[in-house]
Amino acid sequence: MIRETASQTAGPYVHIGLAPQQAGFEIFENNFGNVLVTPQTKGERIGIEGRVIDGSGTVVRDVLIEIWQANAEGRYAHPADRQAGKSVDPAFRGWGRACSDFETGLYRFETVKPGPVIGRHARMMAPHINFWIVARGINIGLNTRMYFSDEAAANAADPVINLIEWEVRRKTLIAQREQRDGKVVYRFDIRLQGEDETVFFDI
Template identity: 55%
Template structure:
């Protein structure tokens, strides 16, 4: 007999508080002895990793244009050949020397996040069309009820960006630049704006 579940009520939502850093990056908060190092805080690459080394730097800005100093940012991406380091990857074998995922708390003085990684290869969309090289971002911080998902594309990939099926779906074309990381040499700057005129496009996934 099916039992009614109307008595199970949804818990009230909570904004991300200090437990995010305490639970996800205890060493960063000064709590030692839980892990040798915080999960995701090590380098994503080794000397054997294939691909072009890049550094991704940026800030998370609030609606007033002030960088958040308590944001926690995660990235995940394909390797240089376009394969993910994931059990669900069925197209080929990912580079075993590339982790593909990392986590970085913003600097408590400046709010800056930094990732040492490689430029990813192109990954096919559902029907097989190649997407432009991109890095997936997930952001949490004080005042954010649900983690925010976005993407960073590369300013030196104009042709590939023009063919990308996700970027092509953005109706308001003036907002496309909010997803483009500015590349200068081996450094890519990607600032994330939560609100305002420069508000970054976020994805409902």
């Protein structure tokens, strides 16, 4: 009989196994990174950045974050996405992985702004990006979504964000659009606990 092993949070080895380059190890021929685009990728180029903050207000500096999203037309690079009239962009990966900076706690992605996606029951979902967060002290990865501050009308009609009863809680999923040196950056801080805790989804 095989016994169950003890549960353990994602400790310092998470970077060595999943993002070894940031931990100073060159062990993979192809490193999974935070840049989802190439020069040929269609759509509006955007940056996403932020920090993960714990319940005491302290920036967590050893977080690993993965994102996955639709392309600029609103289609995922996955065979299960069968939306009619939308094409896959072969120059767009649609998935990325980043670690927070060990000094500043800042994470960053380079991608394109996704288009709206047709969801369950043929209901249109606002442009959004799916996040998965893992760090020391988190037993099971946390799932959340990031929406865009300049998509207010689409956000108001989104079937997922409307599952959240309180408006103040919905705001924890809205990234703020900024313009820096001619580039668009969306700021999305994730709060693990506390008064402004980010909404997480049980997937």
